[in-house]
Amino acid sequence: MTMFDLDGKTALVTGSSRGLGRAFAEGLALAGARVVLNGMDTKRLEQAAGELRAAGHDVLTAAFDVTDEAAVVAAFERFDGEGIAIDILVNNAGIQFRRPMLDLQLADWQRVIDTNLTAAFICGREAARRMVVRKSGKVINIGSLTSELARATVAPYTVAKGGIKMLTKAMAAEWAADNVQANAIGPGYMLTDMNEALIADEGFDAWVKSRTPARRWGRPEELQGTLVYLASQASDYVNGQIIYADGGMISVL
Ligand code: GCO
DSSP, rough: OOOGGGGEEEETTTOOSSSHHHHHHHHHHHHOOEEEEEOOOEEEEEEEEHHHHTTTTEEEEOOOTTTTTTHHHHHHHHHHHOOOOOOOOEEEOOOOOOOOOOOHHHHHHHHHIIIIIIIIHHHHHHHHHHHHHOOEEEEEEEEGGGGGGGOOOOHOOOHHHHHHHHHHHHHHHHGGGTTTTEEEEEEOOOSGGGGGHHOOHHHHHHHHHHHHTSSSSSOOGGGHHHHHHHHHHGTOOSOOEEESTTGGGGOOO
16 A cells, blocks of 8 residues: 555645545545644644644644745745655645625735635745655645535635636646646535634524535544545546545536
8 A cells, every 4th residue: 555655755735734635634644644734823734733743743844825926926935945755745725705796805815815715826836846846745735625616705715716616627737747636626615714604604504404414524634545546646647637535516516
């Protein structure tokens, strides 16, 4: 089963001081990767790093704003200078902003698009510039059920996640020939702090449980296996795909 082994690989996970990103970093570390945690809150970032190091994992931190092109370029130049080759990039950083479009300000629309979509392009470009030279790399973008289906009040998130699905295909189109595989994961409704308000809403909670064949919310750690698969040799001939880990929600009416 060495095809899933990430020993000797270094993975950068954006937005990984909490939520799904934290679970993704842990999953890659459990498979043997050195992980680079990213976030804007250095206190939270160091706390997450300390927890993973206490569990015996090899962890670095890189605090930069994924929406700031200059900061991303500088971060990758730092990695170059320190001899850190990013073998696996997980474009996870994302925000949610729930508001009907009729009441939505352009600035709020733009903030979500910048963080959830454009940042994946910027970080993907910087990582791939190095991966294509090494003729090896894995890019895993984090989509959503809203990569396929819309829900009222989350338009910018939905548009960004739909873009993530197509950005993944575009990355495959341009980078697969250099042995860089770009794929995506579409999480279902997961028990994360971003969904706290939804989980606490009895009506929404009942809807998720009735609409999901598994009849429950997902746990972040339940995404780790899909991520390790897409980050490992096991998926070397898989390109441009989005794998839904959603309890079956996207597959049924
Ligand atoms: C929402 C939720 C969703 C989920 C997830 C579903 O407001 O509907 O935040 O967007 O988080 O993206 O795949």
